[in-house]
Amino acid sequence: GQNIDQPxxxxxxxxxxxxxxxxxxxxxxxxxxxxQQHAGEAPTFLSYNVLDGLEEKGRFSSFxxxxxxxxxxxxxxxxxxxxxxxxxxxMDSNYQLIWGAGTKLIIKP
Amino acid sequence: ETGVTQTPRHLVMGMTNKKSLKCEQHLGHNAMYWYxxxxxxxxxLMFVYNFKEQTENNSVPSRFSPECPNSSHLFLHLHTLQPxxxxxxxxxxxxxxxxxxxxxxxxxxTRLLVL
Numbered sequence: 001g002q003n004i005d006q007p008x009x010x011x012x013x014x015x016x017x018x019x020x021x022x023x024x025x026x027x028x029x030x031x032x033x034x035x036q037q038h039a040g041e042a043p044t045f046l047s048y049n050v051l052d053g054l055e056e057k058g059r060f061s062s063f064x065x066x067x068x069x070x071x072x073x074x075x076x077x078x079x080x081x082x083x084x085x086x087x088x089x090x091m092d093s094n095y096q097l098i099w100g101a102g103t104k105l106i107i108k109p
Numbered sequence: 110e111t112g113v114t115q116t117p118r119h120l121v122m123g124m125t126n127k128k129s130l131k132c133e134q135h136l137g138h139n140a141m142y143w144y145x146x147x148x149x150x151x152x153x154l155m156f157v158y159n160f161k162e163q164t165e166n167n168s169v170p171s172r173f174s175p176e177c178p179n180s181s182h183l184f185l186h187l188h189t190l191q192p193x194x195x196x197x198x199x200x201x202x203x204x205x206x207x208x209x210x211x212x213x214x215x216x217x218x219t220r221l222l223v224l
Contacts, residue, residue, distance in 0.1 A: 004151065042111050042199070042215040095207045099151040
């Protein structure tokens with residue numbers, strides 16, 4: 001079966017750095033997405049990786065290792081508004097998104 | 110604002126009621142999706158439409174009936190639902206269906222409670 005694993009919940013301090021990991025086993029691979037979802041709101045697109053390596057976008061970076069079936073989302077200079085759930089999703093060989101259950105990130109002052 | 114709107118935002122219905130959820134996208138996309146999001150579970154894909162044609166139905170019970178009159182509008186008709194159908198129902202759209210890297214843009218969802 002297809003599976004995406006990510007931690008259920010993480011806690012970090014304002015101004016610090018946090019890394020949210022995602023491991024996957026899917027039928028084929030056509031890229032990995034990260035989304036942010038604040039409580040009661042729509043998931044919003046953060047990043048897309050299809051090749052190995054690090055993609056940086058401001059305070060957020062996303063890393064992919066296809067051989068290891070592994071990705072992480074790195075958030076720097078954490079702000080209170082970063083408190084949200086972070087969803088990892090892999091596009092499989094049928095171009096269907098397979099989703100993780102999400103990681104709830106709690107930021108403390 | 111993601112360019113995808115959903116109404117209503119909240120809905121409470123009895124098991125014998127019939128209601129409809131509406132989604133509209135203003136992005137000029139050709140593909141639209143219905144997802145179910147339950148607490149602490151991954152998003153579950155329900156239906157996919159591409160150029161108004163249904164391309165996927167992920168074994169969804171017949172009490173959920175989708176309708177896509179055009180590429181900008183998507184409906185989910187609900188009837189004789191069960192309490193376990195209570196969840197957040199999300200609509201999404203993407204430029205096309207079937208290409209690698211197609212980003213999906215989501216609406217804010219309808220929070221459904223079935224009593």
